[in-house]
Amino acid sequence: MEDPLERIRNPDLRQVLRRIRERTGQLELSSRIQQNIQGFRTQKGIYKPAGEEHALWIRQTSRGIYSDEPIRTFPDGSWSYRYRPEAKGGITDMNLPTNRALLKSKEDRTPVGVFVQRSVPGSERIYEILGLAYITDFDGNYFTLQGESIDNVEPSQNRDHIPEFQPFEIDQQKRTSITRAVREMAFTAGVRRLYHERCSLCDLGYSFRGKPIGVEAAHIIPVEDRGTSADLRNGILLCRNHHSLFDSYLWTFDEDYKVTVTEDRDFRKSAEKNHILAIEGKKLPNLPEYSYDLPAQRAIRYRMEKFYSNQK
């Protein structure tokens, strides 16, 4: 399949968009983004390079009036976000060059980069790099931005259609190592967002200077079994502690998201003070808010089989 970036004729702009894509889901200080992304030092809102007809990126500052729009995340790692056009004197003016550029990007289906600032108490300016997006709609009040998927596929117009879960990687060997690293990053970022940056099992999450600490995206069907990184339904966010216990098959969860812990007596004794025994038999307290983003039943069953075969 053709990479939509190939449609961008100007190689410098293509390069900027590629850099944004390679940072999908990363949290970076604005001072760092400035070093890599054209225009970021001075421009907020919509950035349209001089002489270009399309917008190159969008930067949502947390001081913007409409900065609290929620980001919706889909199983393929794509997302949707609504963005308010630029205004002059408090009134939306679609004749502003920036708004016109974004409408042109919509018309020609050219991707734009999206940066959203985090409001962090007492900290420097940090942005979440959402990645590349297409402008799929303008309803008079908002642009709809739709992010590309983990495999860099343009989002489908029909967001009500959630594709069936594909548990395994197919053409892994065809991918270059850099793409693989970028996919893992996008997978982690998507899972992190779905679980609001807290462990699914103990509901704990720490943040320092705007970045989550100590949480990791675990694969339900493991990577060594070719478990997919292109579908967030093969993921669950865990703290390091509970991730390592999960990887050692000391606990798992069933199709109702209820926690099962190993019967191993040594482990159970050692785990007396751990949260894990208190939650045994209960439902995972922290799960994605939309049911279509929940761990896939097929992945859960695969995991349970592995869990039980490891108990022998």
Ligand SMILES: [Zn+2]
């Ligand atoms: Zn935990």
